[in-house]
Amino acid sequence: MEHDFQIAVIGAGAAGLMSALWAARGGAKVVLLEGSEQTGRKILISGGGRCNLLPSVSEDDDFFTSGSRNVLKRLFRTWRLQQMQDFFTWEMDLPMEEEEGTGKLFPVVQKAKVVRDKMLAAAEEAGATVLCPYRVESVGKTDTGFVIKGIDQDDLLVDRVILATGGQSVPQTGSDGKGYLMAKSLGHRILPTYPALVPLTGPAEDLASLSGLSLKVRWRAVLNDKVVEERERELLFTHRGFSGPAVLDASHHVVRDKAEILVAWEGYTREEWIPYIKARARQSLTKAISAQLPKRLTEVLLERCGLRGEMRCGNLDRNKTDVLLTHLCDFPLPVKGNRGFQVAEVTGGGIPLDEVNPSTLESRKTPGLFLCGEILDVFGRIGGFNFQWAFTTGRLAGEAASRFED
Ligand SMILES: Cc1cc2nc3c(=O)[nH]c(=O)nc-3n(C[C@H](O)[C@H](O)[C@H](O)COP(=O)(O)OP(=O)(O)OC[C@H]3O[C@@H](n4cnc5c(N)ncnc54)[C@H](O)[C@@H]3O)c2cc1C
Structure with a gap:
């Protein structure tokens, strides 16, 4: 029986839109199937509606996987960051500007909707047919390709499938984890999934009273007495616990591995605090510390140390100094849990990298199936x-699928 399309891309998020564009550019007859009412809903809500489209610089350790880092490096070599920045600037007409101090690139138009619209238009102009909404219920392998069953939609027969259904965070955007079940039915393992880039919750009332306060911290994730990651970014106190880029970046160490997060407020080290405190023997603790840290935080920390704010720096004995320095430089974030998939920016876990061919992203379990995003x-x-x-x-999955011959 004749097939309706050569390639079906399931899911029109960032990965699926890019995939459909490159598969169609490769000359294939492509259909892009999106289950929700609109394409690219996560693009629309990204970067607070402004879309942090790309980083200005990226390193291998900006990414997290439990799979092979060599595979990861190999995948990034297929489309260098600079080439991708040029693609968006010149081919998509989306020049970008760097946000000061963060290295984030935002489109100059500062509108995520423009990014989504341009990506969708580019895929359509390249020849891809977009069916939205078309919610896929199942994908089955046939002798000659795949049969896609939609909910209240006609079945589609296709030669190849690109699965770009995303993870399961913010499920109201349409990415509800259904894609994992489809991948599983086609022979894949699914590594346990967990919310990542997620705010953490804390039981401490005194810290919750700091809600709204944001400051730079140096954080360290410590697992079995070993520092597994260390970075400097902003932490935000919320009425439920902790958020901001520092906490979102650190969250997977807590959620997945139950690591402890130690914080140095404003990034100051013991080596900086010790001479600073010594030089202010006649000053009160509150005055000396709040000259460097927000006053509300200073008061909470001193209270936690059991120290009176009016005490002079010169009256601290060795033990008290040590307790104070621990609170200033190695403060363990009291974490109870996390805000879950409802608010997590991404999903950790999923389909293991060793189940795809790193040159094409074709499944090693089902020939003709490709996975991305x-x-x-x-x-x-x-x-x-x-x-x-x-x-x-x-891009890689789209290009490779368009070149594929069985
Ligand atoms: C609030 C928020 C802000 C973010 N901001 C940024 C940012 O500024 N910069 C950044 O780099 N990252 C950001 N991210 C992360 C980024 O949005 C995602 O990592 C990225 O969108 C993932 O792309 P994807 O195409 O793999 O999956 P998704 O974007 O999740 O797309 C998957 C698509 O598949 C569709 N789908 C799922 N199941 C089916 C089905 N059965 N049938 C048909 N279609 C289906 C979904 O409806 C969805 O459209 C943010 C995430 C969130 C939640």
């Missing part, structure tokens, strides 16, 4: 890295 066991930290991953893998 967040459904794979990779995510990046805050800063445009997740779109970089979605675009890199979307």
